[in-house]
Amino acid sequence: MKKFVITILVFVAIPLFLLVGIYLWTDPFRCLHKFDIQDIDAVNREYLSTELFLRNNSTYHYNSFIFASSRGMALNTYQWKQYLPDGSQPFLFQAWSETVTGIELKLDYMQEHHIPIDNVLILIDIPGTFDKKQLSTGAMTIKHYVFTGEPKWMYNAVQFYNFIQSPSLVFRYMKKAIRKDKEVFFSDTISNDFDNTNYLAYRECPPQDSLNYCSALTRGSFIEKVEHMRLKEVVVSDPLITPRLEQQLIHIRAILDANQTDYHIIVSPAYCYTNPSLNPDDLEILNRIFGAERVHDYTGENEWTIDYNNFLDPNHFGKCIGYRIIEDIYKRDNEN
Numbered sequence: 001m002k003k004f005v006i007t008i009l010v011f012v013a014i015p016l017f018l019l020v021g022i023y024l025w026t027d028p029f030r031c032l033h034k035f036d037i038q039d040i041d042a043v044n045r046e047y048l049s050t051e052l053f054l055r056n057n058s059t060y061h062y063n064s065f066i067f068a069s070s071r072g073m074a075l076n077t078y079q080w081k082q083y084l085p086d087g088s089q090p091f092l093f094q095a096w097s098e099t100v101t102g103i104e105l106k107l108d109y110m111q112e113h114h115i116p117i118d119n120v121l122i123l124i125d126i127p128g129t130f131d132k133k134q135l136s137t138g139a140m141t142i143k144h145y146v147f148t149g150e151p152k153w154m155y156n157a158v159q160f161y162n163f164i165q166s167p168s169l170v171f172r173y174m175k176k177a178i179r180k181d182k183e184v185f186f187s188d189t190i191s192n193d194f195d196n197t198n199y200l201a202y203r204e205c206p207p208q209d210s211l212n213y214c215s216a217l218t219r220g221s222f223i224e225k226v227e228h229m230r231l232k233e234v235v236v237s238d239p240l241i242t243p244r245l246e247q248q249l250i251h252i253r254a255i256l257d258a259n260q261t262d263y264h265i266i267v268s269p270a271y272c273y274t275n276p277s278l279n280p281d282d283l284e285i286l287n288r289i290f291g292a293e294r295v296h297d298y299t300g301e302n303e304w305t306i307d308y309n310n311f312l313d314p315n316h317f318g319k320c321i322g323y324r325i326i327e328d329i330y331k332r333d334n335e336n
Contacts, residue, residue: 019164029139029159043140045070046095046102050144052192053091060190063116064090067106068123069098071268071315073194074322075121079203083330084119092192097141098123100248101134105147107255120256120263121326124286125315126270126278126299130240138162205327206319208309222313229273229314234301237276241285249289264329265290269298269321272305274314296329 027033029043035051053062064084066075077090084090095102103122110117124130136142139162145155187194241249256263265286267278277300286295304310310321 020160023160023163028163031156031159044096044142045140046098046142047144048187049092049094049192050146052187052189053093054146056190057115060089060091061116062089062091064088064119065106065110065117066090066092066094066121066123067098067103068092068094068121069125069128070094070096071125071317072098072123074317074319075123075193075326076319076322077188077191077193079323080121080326082203083326088119090119090191092194094192094194095141095143097128097131097136098125099129099131099134099136100245100252102143102147104248104252105143107252109147111255111258117256117259117261120261122252122263122265124265124267126237126267126276127240130242130245130282205323208307208318208320222311223308226308229271229308232273234272235276236300237279237282239279239281241282246285246289249285253289263290263294265295266325266329267295267297267299269302269305269310269317269325271308271311271314272299272301275299277301296325298325 024032029047031044031047056062064077064080066072066077066080068075072092072094075092077092081088081090093106107117109115135148137158139159142155142158142162145152255261267283267286278297283295283297298304304317304321304324311317
């Protein structure tokens with residue numbers, strides 16, 4: 001019996017140690033070793049954003065933040081900076097599938113560490129920001145341990161579990177490590193803008209249908225389905241803001257008030273024939289908490305959302321719309 005148990009343990013231990021070694025060697029999610037942000041792919045966007053922020057903050061002294069999900073790819077901090085007071089240093093704090101809890105954790109961290117929060121844009125997605133699962137354990141969406149307060153080893157344990165769940169991922173990163181492939185991630189190393197190719201042209205609205213960070217395959221599939229999509233009725237989302245989420249939003253407002261932050265809440269546009277618009281009840285809650293003049297709802301059927309050329313896919317709007325959103329917000333802000 002003892003020999004049988006030892007055999008079983010050896011049978012389990014050898015593959016496990018092998019997988020641990022591969023994980024340590026390949027560092028698939030770039031959370032073990034220091035990395036060059038220009039030499040890696042997207043992996044966990046929150047982790048990359050947070051690491052860049054922690055490295056750079058003592059040099060650049062960030063005081064203005066855009067909190068956004070993947071839809072924040074279309075926003076440009078260099079354009080936003082034109083509308084901010086002198087001395088503003090913006091940073092795109094982007095996380096895939098960002099949630100209310102993720103935004104709240106980041107603001108709590110800044111408050112606790114006395115980081116100035118002078119200007120803020122919060123990008124809300126329907127329904128993602130109000131998702132029932134506010135704290136994901138997925139490889140691409142797990143929150144950085146500096147915000148959750150969990151030890152680094154626990155974060156890596158979860159990521160190791162995510163790694164071994166996908167054999168294709170194991171072989172993919174082994175192949176990359178052997179070939180020493182250099183991945184390219186177009187992210188500005190100061191502002192964290194997702195694509196820095198518009199760095200020098202930020203004063204001009206990018207062309208419609210900006211495809212420089214969109215997969216041609218994804219884009220082609222989207223266009224093929226457009227005519228069918230347009231036959232669908234534009235619908236309104238079910239109410240998404242639960243009492244608990246409402247309390248979290250109130251807490252976010254309290255942090256912004258305590259820091260005398262100039263802020264705006266953006267409910268992001270999506271292609272209206274495939275995505276619901278914000279529920280009126282949720283809009284009323286946002287208006288009551290943050291002030292109607294600071295809540296900008298771009299969902300539903302409008303001049304931007306009916307034209308598929310403004311989108312990279314049904315969910316992600318292009319830079320042409322990101323530019324116009326910032327322009328629209330601050331034009332109205334100045335009028336008030």
